[in-house]
Amino acid sequence: MPAAGDPMGYVGGVPRVVYRGTDAHVHELGMGDGWQHFDMNGIPGAVPAAGDPMGYVGGVPRVVYRGTDGHIHELWLSDQWYHWTMSGRR
Numbered sequence: 001m002p003a004a005g006d007p008m009g010y011v012g013g014v015p016r017v018v019y020r021g022t023d024a025h026v027h028e029l030g031m032g033d034g035w036q037h038f039d040m041n042g043i044p045g046a047v048p049a050a051g052d053p054m055g056y057v058g059g060v061p062r063v064v065y066r067g068t069d070g071h072i073h074e075l076w077l078s079d080q081w082y083h084w085t086m087s088g089r090r
Contacts (some may be wrong), residue, residue, distance in 0.1 A: 001027050001039070005052035012061025012077070024048035026065055026075070028055075040075055045083035047073065 005020035015031040018040075025041040026049050040046055040053075040063065051066035062076045072086040 001025070001037075003027075005049075008052065008054055010055040010057065010061075012055065012057045016055055016061065018053045018055045018063050020049045020052050020065070024050070024068065026053045026063060028063070040081065043075055043081045043083045045085070046075060047071075 001021035001023060003019045004022045004024070007017050007019040009015065009017045017029040019027055021027045025039050026046070028038045028040055029035050030038065041048065047067040047069050049065045050068045053063050053065035055061065055063045060077050062074060064072060064074045067073045074084045074086065076082055076084070
């Protein structure tokens, strides 16, 4: 997916790059056995991005971004990817 915003790289278990695509989805590229693509808007509750995402590690890999709904959203990886809206909605 082509990028609409600036990418951000971080390491959370493996090298990762997150970016906002032209489809307003948050995309992640992770280096496992070659680069793997993951559309993070497939995570239940994740809304389209209005701003560029930022990845970091706080115990586990995490991605935060501003959604088109005006809320800040967080995605985090435990046994799978999860979603949290800073307003407290899942």
